[in-house]
Amino acid sequence: MLSFFAKPRIRGGVHAEERKAATANLPIVTDFPLPKKLYIPLQQHVGKPAEPLIRVGDKVLKGQLLAYSQGMISAPVHAPSSGSIIDVNDYPAPHPSALPIRTIVLETDGNDEWVTTPNITDPFQLSPEDISLRVGAAGIVGLGGATFPTAVKLNMGRDNHVDTLIINGAECEPYLSCDDRQMQERADQIIDGVRLMLHSMVAHSAVVAIEDNKPLAFLAMQTAANPFPAIKVIQIPTRYPMGWDRQLIRYVTGKEVPIGCRSSEIGVTIHNVSTAYAVHKAIRLGQPLVSRVVTVSGGAVARPLNIEVPLGTLISDLFVFCSVNPSHIARIVMGGPMMGDSLPHTHLPTVKATSGILALTQSELKNTEEQPCIRCASCVSVCPAGLRPLDMANNIRMNQLDVAVDIGLKDCISCGCCSYICPSNIPLVQYFKYASGEVAARQQAQHKSEQTKRLIDARNARMERIAQQQAAEEQARLAAKAEREQRQAEQEVTT
Amino acid sequence: MITHLKPSSGAHIGTPVTVGHIMGQVMLALTPATAFGLYVFGWPALNLFVITVLSALFFEAVCLKLAGRIAKPVLMDGSAVLTGWLLAMTLPPWAPWWIGVVGSGIAMILGKQVYGGLGQNLFNPAMLARVALLISFPIEMTTWANVSPLFFSDSPSISDSWRITFAGLTNIDAVTGATTLGFIKTEFSQNHLLPDILKDYSEILNFIGWTRGSLGETSTLFLALGGIWLIRQGIIQWHIPVSLLLTVAVLSGIFHTVDSQHYASPLLHLNSGAMMCVAFFIATDYVTSPNTPAGQLVFGAGCGLLIFVIRTWGAYPEGSGFAILLMNSATPLIDYYIRPRIYGRDRKGKPIEINKS
Ligand code: SF4
Numbered sequence: 117m118l119s120f121f122a123k124p125r126i127r128g129g130v131h132a133e134e135r136k137a138a139t140a141n142l143p144i145v146t147d148f149p150l151p152k153k154l155y156i157p158l159q160q161h162v163g164k165p166a167e168p169l170i171r172v173g174d175k176v177l178k179g180q181l182l183a184y185s186q187g188m189i190s191a192p193v194h195a196p197s198s199g200s201i202i203d204v205n206d207y208p209a210p211h212p213s214a215l216p217i218r219t220i221v222l223e224t225d226g227n228d229e230w231v232t233t234p235n236i237t238d239p240f241q242l243s244p245e246d247i248s249l250r251v252g253a254a255g256i257v258g259l260g261g262a263t264f265p266t267a268v269k270l271n272m273g274r275d276n277h278v279d280t281l282i283i284n285g286a287e288c289e290p291y292l293s294c295d296d297r298q299m300q301e302r303a304d305q306i307i308d309g310v311r312l313m314l315h316s317m318v319a320h321s322a323v324v325a326i327e328d329n330k331p332l333a334f335l336a337m338q339t340a341a342n343p344f345p346a347i348k349v350i351q352i353p354t355r356y357p358m359g360w361d362r363q364l365i366r367y368v369t370g371k372e373v374p375i376g377c378r379s380s381e382i383g384v385t386i387h388n389v390s391t392a393y394a395v396h397k398a399i400r401l402g403q404p405l406v407s408r409v410v411t412v413s414g415g416a417v418a419r420p421l422n423i424e425v426p427l428g429t430l431i432s433d434l435f436v437f438c439s440v441n442p443s444h445i446a447r448i449v450m451g452g453p454m455m456g457d458s459l460p461h462t463h464l465p466t467v468k469a470t471s472g473i474l475a476l477t478q479s480e481l482k483n484t485e486e487q488p489c490i491r492c493a494s495c496v497s498v499c500p501a502g503l504r505p506l507d508m509a510n511n512i513r514m515n516q517l518d519v520a521v522d523i524g525l526k527d528c529i530s531c532g533c534c535s536y537i538c539p540s541n542i543p544l545v546q547y548f549k550y551a552s553g554e555v556a557a558r559q560q561a562q563h564k565s566e567q568t569k570r571l572i573d574a575r576n577a578r579m580e581r582i583a584q585q586q587a588a589e590e591q592a593r594l595a596a597k598a599e600r601e602q603r604q605a606e607q608e609v610t611t
Numbered sequence: 612m613i614t615h616l617k618p619s620s621g622a623h624i625g626t627p628v629t630v631g632h633i634m635g636q637v638m639l640a641l642t643p644a645t646a647f648g649l650y651v652f653g654w655p656a657l658n659l660f661v662i663t664v665l666s667a668l669f670f671e672a673v674c675l676k677l678a679g680r681i682a683k684p685v686l687m688d689g690s691a692v693l694t695g696w697l698l699a700m701t702l703p704p705w706a707p708w709w710i711g712v713v714g715s716g717i718a719m720i721l722g723k724q725v726y727g728g729l730g731q732n733l734f735n736p737a738m739l740a741r742v743a744l745l746i747s748f749p750i751e752m753t754t755w756a757n758v759s760p761l762f763f764s765d766s767p768s769i770s771d772s773w774r775i776t777f778a779g780l781t782n783i784d785a786v787t788g789a790t791t792l793g794f795i796k797t798e799f800s801q802n803h804l805l806p807d808i809l810k811d812y813s814e815i816l817n818f819i820g821w822t823r824g825s826l827g828e829t830s831t832l833f834l835a836l837g838g839i840w841l842i843r844q845g846i847i848q849w850h851i852p853v854s855l856l857l858t859v860a861v862l863s864g865i866f867h868t869v870d871s872q873h874y875a876s877p878l879l880h881l882n883s884g885a886m887m888c889v890a891f892f893i894a895t896d897y898v899t900s901p902n903t904p905a906g907q908l909v910f911g912a913g914c915g916l917l918i919f920v921i922r923t924w925g926a927y928p929e930g931s932g933f934a935i936l937l938m939n940s941a942t943p944l945i946d947y948y949i950r951p952r953i954y955g956r957d958r959k960g961k962p963i964e965i966n967k968s
């Protein structure tokens with residue numbers, strides 16, 4: 117009875133049609149033919165871009181450091197295969213705008229030859245700090261899509277004495293099944309990665325949370341975790357966005373992360389299963405992050421698959437391999453269909469954040485014919501963040517961005533639930549992203565104009581001071597002159 | 612400014628539920644009660660129904676034309692038909708044709724389009740029209756036809772029905788009477804007491820709707836079934852109907868227990884098609900009701916309270932429309948004060964405190 121009145125553990129969310137079956141039952145393809153050229157952006161993570169330390173013409177081996185991490189929050193980039201560097205220049209980024217970013221182009225030599233990797237016998241003899249260092253040096257970032265540098269998170273966890281490590285195996289986005297497959301095929305390695313993370317954070321218990329639509333992954337992970345009492349594998353309800361870290365944290369621990377805080381401040385850290393696998397590879401085998409598993413799916417894909425590809429592989433190469441029919445494509449999406457961004461073309465590289473590439477047909481897409489809002493409040497009830505999308509959208513439409521911010525625009529996580537459910541096909545998330553960008557731009561502009569105003573004020577003050585000084589000097593001069601003249605006159609009188 | 616942005620961010624997929632679908636489901640839920648009403652009151656009722664719905668479409672189209680918009684896609688969303696439909700259901704079944712036309716005109720023009728169309732209106736258009744009609748034409752709006760089902764020998768034939776609808780009733784006293792609530796009201800004024808007044812009242816006939824009343828509002832059974840089905844379909848939420856009906860039940864229960872001679876029992880209040888129609892189909896109108904569950908509970912309770920007050924002491928026993936309009940005007944206020952709590956913040960919008968335990 118009491119639990120009935122307790123805070124609900126899941127809020128909002130939608131039950132989207134999963135469409136995972138096409139890829140979830142096929143093993144991960146690991147013999148993807150090595151592309152001739154790889155395009156490796158220098159920023160594939162949250163934070164500062166990496167700084168290249170190779171030159172055009174250099175020969176590199178697979179796993180060799182290409183660009184080092186710059187600053188506190190950043191991640192290095194490594195060569196995904198062996199070959200020679202043929203360009204370091206601006207190339208379009210995998211982003212809706214496809215704006216160019218600095219990219220290293222590597223021409224592969226076909227040998228796929230590794231650099232010599234160090235041999236570690238027992239990583240649990242390493243100090244926790246050492247593990248974070250190695251994870252950082254391997255260029256590992258959150259592979260669920262957040263791409264926050266993993267080492268930074270491990271350090272924060274250790275500094276805040278985190279007690280629970282949550283491993284996110286929810287994979288709640290429709291279509292995607294790369295985590296599901298990895299958990300089925302690489303459970304032992306993932307659990308090993310989890311143990312290494314625990315060691316690095318000096319934490320004692322981990323919870324692997326898997327949505328209950330992946331029973332095989334759950335079984336595999338449970339078996340793998342069996343010898344380690346510190347690691348618990350649990351099933352969670354299937355509901356998007358279960359994999360939103362804050363939703364998952366509340367579901368697993370009952371705690372809510374305050375706005376503006378990191379989860380480690382309430383004693384929880386959350387990592388993705390693929391990240392755990394990457395940690396395993398980095399620590400046990402000394403291999404940096406140079407490849408990832410990508411789900412290629414969607415109605416226009418004749419051979420939907422999970423493929424392990426070298427980072428920097430062009431999406432067009434992936435599409436050829438998966439026999440995508442270009443004439444059926446209505447939209448190309450990087451990531452899942454709920455939160456992913458659409459891409460303008462396929463001449464873009466896969467990066468660390470690429471969990472999936474979808475080639476969707478018109479019939480799979482949400483209708484874009486916008487109708488007036490009927491205030492059905494569906495968007496309010498599905499919003500996991502507790503916002504009122506319809507009011508925010510209204511304010512944005514009327515250009516009252518401040519009001520939109522006041523009622524929660526900045527707390528929107530762009531999960532897409534509101535757009536998904538809206539019967540009037542209002543692109544709500546689109547509005548919110550536009551408004552957030554606009555607010556940021558305005559703040560910047562205001563900052564700038566304030567600065568300009570300060571400079572002008574300072575200049576005016578200076579000029580005024582100079583003028584005053586000049587006036588004072590002039591007066592003094594005049595006074596002196598008058599005095600002189602008076603004295604002269606007095607002298608004349610006396611003489 | 613933003614309208615031409617091609618959606619580049621999610622969600623790229625969506626539910627198949629569209630506005631047209633929602634309106635269609637509501638109409639489907641109304642169909643049994645409407646069909647039953649049309650059967651019970653015969654051809655004149657059908658005339659009025661068709662006239663009201665068609666004129667709703669007509670006025671919507673005219674407004675859209677005047678506003679320079681293309682009418683067809685908007686008409687196709689079904690909202691105009693639904694408004695006309697709901698209005699027709701609340702009209703006296705044998706009302707003359709112009710009641711339907713004027714009502715639809717008020718609903719579509721003053722109730723909806725002057726605010727800017729679908730989703731912008733403050734008041735429920737059908738209720739606004741009904742209340743305006745009730746005040747302006749009290750005689751026509753309180754002339755309740757006797758039950759006179761289709762194909763019964765005493766019932767009007769098709770040709771009779773044309774006369775009733777377009778020329779008006781001639782033998783009013785013979786074919787009309789009062790609704791239960793109206794009857795109670797007039798009898799009270801002659802100092803009769805409830806048990807006496809309700810001698811002829813039949814629970815079961817009221818339950819299925821074999822009684823005098825508005826065109827589609829007689830059948831408790833069919834309206835409640837339609838409403839419950841809508842909740843099961845996820846088109847409406849349970850909060851408003853439940854809190855509304857509960858409030859009426861509790862209030863009438865209290866008064867009935869205290870003085871059963873003057874206050875009708877909860878059963879009599881709830882066993883009414885009009886009550887069901889308001890609770891499930893009128894008060895739950897998306898546009899004019901609050902958009903959080905808590906707000907909806909408050910709204911429903913407010914409607915229930917006002918309905919009880921108006922029915923019990925007001926001048927218009929069938930005046931639940933007033934209650935709805937009053938609560939409609941409170942909706943923006945309710946939505947302003949009752950908001951969902953944002954994740955990671957307390958009710959006031961401050962970040963929640965970390966309790967180290
Ligand atoms: S879901 Fe769409 S139509 Fe419904 S209230 Fe939200 S914005 Fe309006």
Ligand code: SF4
Pocket residue numbers: 498499500501502503504505527528529530531532533534535544545548
């Ligand atoms: S995108 Fe933002 S407003 Fe929409 S449901 Fe998600 S958090 Fe709420």
